[in-house]
Amino acid sequence: xxxxxxxxxxxxxxxxxxxxxxxxxxxxxxxxxxxxxxxxxxxxxxxxxxxxxxxxxxxxxxxxxxxxxxxxxxxxxxxxxxxxxxxxxxxxxxxxxxxxxxxxxxxxxxxxxxxxxxxxxxxxxxxxxxxxxxxxxxxxxxxxxxxxxxxxxxxxxxxxxxxxxxxxxxxxxxxxxxxxxxxxxxxxxxxxxxxxxxxxxxxxxxxxxxxxxxxxx
Amino acid sequence: xxxxxxxxxxxxxxxxxxxxxxxxxxxxxxxxxxxxxxxxxxxxxxxxxxxxxxxxxxxxxxxxxxxxxxxxxxxxxxxxxxxxxxxxxxxxxxxxxxxxxxxxxxxxxxxxxxxxxxxxxxxxxxxxxxxxxxxxxxxxxxxxxxxxxxxxxxxxxxxxxxxxxxxxxxxxxxxxxxxxxxxxxx
Amino acid sequence: xxxxxxxxxxxxxxxxxxxxxxxxxxxxxxxxxxxxxxxxxxxxxxxxxxxxxxxxxxxxxxxxxxxxxxxxxxxxxxxxxxxxxxxxxxxxxxxxxxxxxxxxxxxxxxxxxxxxxxxxxxxxxxxxxxxxxxxxxxxxxxxxxxxxxxxxxxxxxxxxxxxxxxxxxxxxxxxxxxxxxxxxxxxxxxxxxxxxxxxxxxxxxxxxxxxxxxxxxxxxxxxxxxxxxxxxxxxxxxxxxxxxxxxxxxxxxxxxxxxxxxxxxxxxxxxxxxxxxxxxxxxxxxxxxxxxxxxxxxxxxxxxxxxxxxxxxxxxxxxxxxxxxxxxxxxxxxxxxxxxxxxxxxxxxxxxxxxxxxxxxxxxxxxxxxxxxxxxxxxxxxxxxxxxxxxxxxxxxxxxxxxxxxxxxxxxxxxxxxxxxxxxxxxxxxxxxxxxxxxxxxxxxxxxxxxxxxxxxxxxxxxxxxxxxxx
Ligand SMILES: Nc1ncnc2c1ncn2[C@@H]1O[C@H](COP(=O)(O)OP(=O)(O)OP(=O)(O)O)[C@@H](O)[C@H]1O
Ligand SMILES: Nc1ncnc2c1ncn2[C@@H]1O[C@H](COP(=O)(O)OP(=O)(O)OP(=O)(O)O)[C@@H](O)[C@H]1O
Ligand SMILES: [Mg+2]
Ligand SMILES: [Mg+2]
Numbered sequence: 001x002x003x004x005x006x007x008x009x010x011x012x013x014x015x016x017x018x019x020x021x022x023x024x025x026x027x028x029x030x031x032x033x034x035x036x037x038x039x040x041x042x043x044x045x046x047x048x049x050x051x052x053x054x055x056x057x058x059x060x061x062x063x064x065x066x067x068x069x070x071x072x073x074x075x076x077x078x079x080x081x082x083x084x085x086x087x088x089x090x091x092x093x094x095x096x097x098x099x100x101x102x103x104x105x106x107x108x109x110x111x112x113x114x115x116x117x118x119x120x121x122x123x124x125x126x127x128x129x130x131x132x133x134x135x136x137x138x139x140x141x142x143x144x145x146x147x148x149x150x151x152x153x154x155x156x157x158x159x160x161x162x163x164x165x166x167x168x169x170x171x172x173x174x175x176x177x178x179x180x181x182x183x184x185x186x187x188x189x190x191x192x193x194x195x196x197x198x199x200x201x202x203x204x205x206x207x208x209x210x211x212x213x214x215x216x217x
Numbered sequence: 218x219x220x221x222x223x224x225x226x227x228x229x230x231x232x233x234x235x236x237x238x239x240x241x242x243x244x245x246x247x248x249x250x251x252x253x254x255x256x257x258x259x260x261x262x263x264x265x266x267x268x269x270x271x272x273x274x275x276x277x278x279x280x281x282x283x284x285x286x287x288x289x290x291x292x293x294x295x296x297x298x299x300x301x302x303x304x305x306x307x308x309x310x311x312x313x314x315x316x317x318x319x320x321x322x323x324x325x326x327x328x329x330x331x332x333x334x335x336x337x338x339x340x341x342x343x344x345x346x347x348x349x350x351x352x353x354x355x356x357x358x359x360x361x362x363x364x365x366x367x368x369x370x371x372x373x374x375x376x377x378x379x380x381x382x383x384x385x386x387x388x389x390x391x392x393x394x395x396x397x398x399x400x401x402x403x
Numbered sequence: 404x405x406x407x408x409x410x411x412x413x414x415x416x417x418x419x420x421x422x423x424x425x426x427x428x429x430x431x432x433x434x435x436x437x438x439x440x441x442x443x444x445x446x447x448x449x450x451x452x453x454x455x456x457x458x459x460x461x462x463x464x465x466x467x468x469x470x471x472x473x474x475x476x477x478x479x480x481x482x483x484x485x486x487x488x489x490x491x492x493x494x495x496x497x498x499x500x501x502x503x504x505x506x507x508x509x510x511x512x513x514x515x516x517x518x519x520x521x522x523x524x525x526x527x528x529x530x531x532x533x534x535x536x537x538x539x540x541x542x543x544x545x546x547x548x549x550x551x552x553x554x555x556x557x558x559x560x561x562x563x564x565x566x567x568x569x570x571x572x573x574x575x576x577x578x579x580x581x582x583x584x585x586x587x588x589x590x591x592x593x594x595x596x597x598x599x600x601x602x603x604x605x606x607x608x609x610x611x612x613x614x615x616x617x618x619x620x621x622x623x624x625x626x627x628x629x630x631x632x633x634x635x636x637x638x639x640x641x642x643x644x645x646x647x648x649x650x651x652x653x654x655x656x657x658x659x660x661x662x663x664x665x666x667x668x669x670x671x672x673x674x675x676x677x678x679x680x681x682x683x684x685x686x687x688x689x690x691x692x693x694x695x696x697x698x699x700x701x702x703x704x705x706x707x708x709x710x711x712x713x714x715x716x717x718x719x720x721x722x723x724x725x726x727x728x729x730x731x732x733x734x735x736x737x738x739x740x741x742x743x744x745x746x747x748x749x750x751x752x753x754x755x756x757x758x759x760x761x762x763x764x765x766x767x768x769x770x771x772x773x774x775x776x777x778x779x780x781x782x783x784x785x786x787x788x789x790x791x792x793x794x795x796x797x798x799x800x801x802x803x804x805x806x807x808x809x810x811x812x813x814x815x816x817x818x819x820x821x822x823x824x825x826x827x828x829x830x831x832x833x834x835x836x837x838x839x840x841x842x843x844x845x846x847x848x849x850x851x852x853x854x855x856x857x858x859x860x861x862x863x864x865x866x867x868x869x870x871x872x873x874x
Contacts, residue, residue, distance in 0.1 A: 015312050069363060087307035089307055090306075130231065144740075159236075178508055395744045
């Protein structure tokens with residue numbers, strides 16, 4: 001499916017389900033997401049993680065709502081299943097979408113300005129470097145006799161300076177690689193936006209609306 | 218009004234990733250805190266205590282980049298990072314990101330993107346707390362808590378957002394302005 | 404094909420008392436290889452950035468390409484007129500893989516997608532990195548990344564190519580390969596190349612007039628003066644004469660069955676490894692062979708298999724806070740070491756937590772003077788030139804005086820005079836506080852006096868090399 005439409009679908013659903021209280025629809029979505037992820041061969045370890053995490057947090061939330069609140073059984077089931085829907089929708093999206101294809105699709109199909117699309121992408125590709133940098137900042141401080149905690153301004157100060165330095169460098173490099181803001185570009189790979197994608201997105205959204213309507217108490 | 222340029226876009230994204238990674242480094246803290254508080258039915262408190270760190274990307278981006286929408290974009294991207302890193306809230310992080318970002322953005326809107334000082338941060342902390350709390354009423358079903366518990370959650374959240382998004386952010390921007398990388402703040 | 408003309412160029416940074424470039428005039432001729440050198444902080448990076456149009460001209464002066472000022476060239480054609488290769492290899496790519504990056508660049512130039520594959524293949528082949536086409540950029544070594552960056556410039560077909568210390572972290576062999584390609588671009592393709600470098604080895608054949616930037620101006624040296632400068636970098640000057648460690652030497656760090664890896668690729672196959680106390684050990688090896696990975700393992704920042712013992716204790720069993728001050732690392736990028744805002748604050752931090760209180764302020768001032776850093780107390784650290792940062796970083800770590808100090812490329816980006824001073828200071832402080840120094844360096848000029856032992860990393864194995872001495 002087209003990545004931009006898939007993103008819109010996931011966000012719309014997550015938003016809508018935050019305000020509705022039909023647990024049967026939640027369960028149907030959970031099953032569909034799970035089936036799709038299995039069909040797209042998401043690793044079993046990933047699936048277990050995607051199940052374990054909401055299991056713990058949803059249980060903890062439901063438990064505290066029971067102890068500290070006056071929620072009905074029906075509402076507790078809704079909250080419990082909702083957490084699973086969130087995580088499964090997120091998992092379905094991240095596990096079946098490649099960031100580069102998403103970027104290209106956002107540029108070509110959603111007409112996001114190229115500076116945003118490729119600016120984001122360039123930064124995302126630095127992720128491993130950023131992870132290593134956080135560890136380095138803490139270690140460098142230790143070697144100078146200082147311990148940095150999450151509440152130490154210096155930790156963030158260093159991170160921000162690094163971010164600034166890297167963004168200067170990267171944007172200069174992109175410009176020197178011929179990238180001009182707002183200029184037309186050709187596309188090495190065209191991301192298709194088929195009628196089928198629209199039908200699939202629209203159709204499934206309508207079905208869910210029907211489900212939500214029928215499921216209303 | 219200042220427009221978004223390539224450098225700002227990359228900066229806000231890298232910033233968001235840094236904050237996401239720092240948050241992830243303390244990720245175990247969140248899980249441990251949650252696990253410790255859960256049996257007593259206090260798990261949401263873990264959220265509230267640490268929320269301030271999570272929403273810091275907003276005021277920081279707003280302060281550093283000073284373009285309308287910076288705070289919102291900073292938070293939203295932070296959420297994207299969290300989703301890709303496999304955070305516990307899945308797809309809803311994206312919406313929470315926008316909500317939290319808009320919360321801190323309100324602080325900058327109310328000061329007209331002109332004033333970048335204490336007042337801005339305090340207002341921003343307040344709007345963040347109110348906006349995100351309203352969202353929690355729906356999403357996490359906070360509406361069905363007893364009033365007393367709700368008030369406690371709100372207070373803890375405000376303190377956390379104030380300490381991290383206000384006090385700490387101010388200390389950080391002080392360092393930045395001494396290093397001549399952000400314009401002087403009063 | 405383009406000649407670059409710089410006339411009456413003056414440039415002044417905010418918060419600085421003196422202009423960096425002062426009424427500078429220079430011409431870089433078409434199809435020539437020009438080499439720019441000059442003391443650290445002289446303004447080479449500033450000049451190159453201005454020429455590439457990456458910073459706006461401020462005070463006075465013009466820079467033209469074949470008579471046209473940069474600003475009058477249409478935005479879409481600028482990168483085909485002038486392109487820059489940066490010092491930091493890993494921060495110049497947008498995409499994930501080599502091929503995708505090439506595509507991105509060609510898309511920017513609005514090249515027809517149908518012709519892209521051939522053009523990409525041709526430029527990769529020219530640089531000799533066809534095999535890297537589908538590799539992920541983040542997993543390439545610094546040398547490989549620089550080759551990719553050069554291939555991209557070839558694909559863009561830019562007339563003028565500016566390079567700011569492109570070899571600063573490149574091993575000698577990769578450096579020679581890159582240099583040959585650059586020369587071919589000049590002689591066979593008529594490109595104009597301006598390259599800034601401190602290490603002058605390998606240029607003698609190609610450069611007649613060395614361009615020296617000092618006091619804000621560029622002077623072209625005569626052929627004889629030029630060759631005199633190159634003479635400091637002949638192979639004989641680069642030779643080091645290490646000894647073999649003797650079995651009786653006390654050992655400070657002992658590794659047993661150490662294996663280093665990246666993903667499922669072995670960097671160092673399981674082996675034992677000893678570092679000797681109070682000695683200076685130099686580690687060399689090709690780009691990406693795992694030297695920095697070894698250092699990160701030694702300071703517990705990276706994963707490894709096997710055990711490292713520090714004075715008989717497994718390093719994993721020592722408290723992190725204590726261990727960090729026993730075995731410290733001078734990071735490859737200077738800025739990674741700093742925690743404060745100004746030069747004075749950074750020095751104060753080292754003085755506060757340093758192992759000894761033996762650094763009276765006169766001594767610090769004198770050291771700063773020798774490193775040509777005096778009078779910069781209140782300057783913001785991050786506005787120092789790369790060489791100045793490197794020197795300050797070293798000073799801060801020496802004041803800390805940890806028993807074992809690991810130095811990752813401590814001479815990167817330093818001019819020869821600075822290297823000499825730094826080596827002298829390293830020796831003094833090492834002798835005074837009985838430090839163990841372990842250093843990684845690609846650049847070897849001036850190091851013979853410093854190095855006791857030489858550890859070579861080759862074919863995934865670390866081995867001491869040198870001659871056996873009697874005493
Ligand atoms: N952003 C800045 N703000 C203030 N001063 C700066 C800034 N950038 C550089 N300088 C100063 O300008 C001078 C020239 O710096 P530049 O980086 O051009 O030197 P360089 O010749 O490239 O040195 P190196 O060989 O060490 O890289 C230095 O003294 C440096 O401290
Ligand atoms: N985060 C990472 N993910 C994947 N591969 C990595 C990562 N960091 C380093 N590598 C790879 O590990 C190998 C060893 O890197 P290392 O930095 O130790 O080399 P080095 O010997 O220090 O090289 P140089 O002389 O260029 O500094 C390289 O091939 C590098 O690309
Ligand atoms: Mg420089
Ligand atoms: Mg290295």
